[in-house]
Amino acid sequence: MLIQFYKYQGTGNDFVIIDNRTNFFPKEDTKLIERLCDRRFGIGADGLMLLENDPETDFKMVYYNSDGNQSTMCGNGGRCLVAFAKQLNVIGDSTSFNAVDGLHHASVDKDGIVSLQMIDVDSIKINPDYSFLNTGSPHHVQLVDDLEHYNVKENGAAIRYGELYGKAGSNINFVKKIDNSTFALRTYERGVEDETLACGTGATAAAIAMNATGQTDLTAINMNVEGGKLSVSFEKEGNKYVNVFLNGPAKFVFEGTIEI
Numbered sequence: 001m002l003i004q005f006y007k008y009q010g011t012g013n014d015f016v017i018i019d020n021r022t023n024f025f026p027k028e029d030t031k032l033i034e035r036l037c038d039r040r041f042g043i044g045a046d047g048l049m050l051l052e053n054d055p056e057t058d059f060k061m062v063y064y065n066s067d068g069n070q071s072t073m074c075g076n077g078g079r080c081l082v083a084f085a086k087q088l089n090v091i092g093d094s095t096s097f098n099a100v101d102g103l104h105h106a107s108v109d110k111d112g113i114v115s116l117q118m119i120d121v122d123s124i125k126i127n128p129d130y131s132f133l134n135t136g137s138p139h140h141v142q143l144v145d146d147l148e149h150y151n152v153k154e155n156g157a158a159i160r161y162g163e164l165y166g167k168a169g170s171n172i173n174f175v176k177k178i179d180n181s182t183f184a185l186r187t188y189e190r191g192v193e194d195e196t197l198a199c200g201t202g203a204t205a206a207a208i209a210m211n212a213t214g215q216t217d218l219t220a221i222n223m224n225v226e227g228g229k230l231s232v233s234f235e236k237e238g239n240k241y242v243n244v245f246l247n248g249p250a251k252f253v254f255e256g257t258i259e260i
């Protein structure tokens with residue numbers, strides 16, 4: 001069977017997107033999804049998303065990591081799926097959609113910047129060397145010196161597979177403070193099992209963790225990632241982080257057909 005696919009990227013975090021409103025896609029075929037994401041044998045991407053009908057909202061987001069397994073929320077993926085829904089005329093400039101972690105609101109501005117509301121965060125584990133929080137996906141956040149030369153793949157894998165996170169694992173973020181409003185971030189992604197050029201839930205987690213640990217008192221933070229620039233804003237209600245928004249570009253790359 002020949003299927004139509006679309007390729008999108010958000011700050012270099014790239015995705016295969018399939019319009020599955022007719023429910024034709026074999027969602028349980030892990031090997032197929034892994035092959036479609038493979039950079040040599042397939043289209044190549046960090047993840048694959050299905051846009052599906054949803055009875056309550058504009059659409060439903062179904063997300064798979066490049067290892068073929070369905071996973072938790074993907075922030076950059078969500079932003080790209082909003083841009084795709086706009087391309088399909090499923091939505092206009094603003095939307096509400098359902099994902100694995102619940103309802104999301106999003107909007108697209110005139111420059112194509114997609115702002116995506118993320119889940120509220122009401123629990124952060126703060127340790128002397130790292131923080132851990134869930135922004136739709138689990139994230140370990142750690143400040144490191146010399147981020148530019150840091151071995152993200154090796155050190156990220158050691159923490160991801162180490163005793164801290166057990167079988168479920170975690171995404172691992174390494175952060176460097178540039179100034180009060182800007183941080184640099186590199187992320188090892190669970191399910192890709194490598195560094196990616198950006199991670200949206202990771203940028204969100206890093207921004208909140210930097211505020212929670214006193215690295216900044218600001219609630220609008222720039223996150224410089226390997227593939228570009230993201231920003232995160234939020235409000236604090238006691239120990240809770242609400243109205244959390246992830247903002248950045250989400251771009252169409254190409255479309256095509258592939259035999260599955």
Ligand SMILES: N[C@@H](CCC[C@H](N)C(=O)O)C(=O)O
Pocket residue numbers: 013065071072073074075076077137138171189190191192198199200201202
């Ligand atoms: N790239 C994503 C995160 C995708 C999910 C993650 N790999 C996991 O399995 O936890 C993002 O932009 O948030």
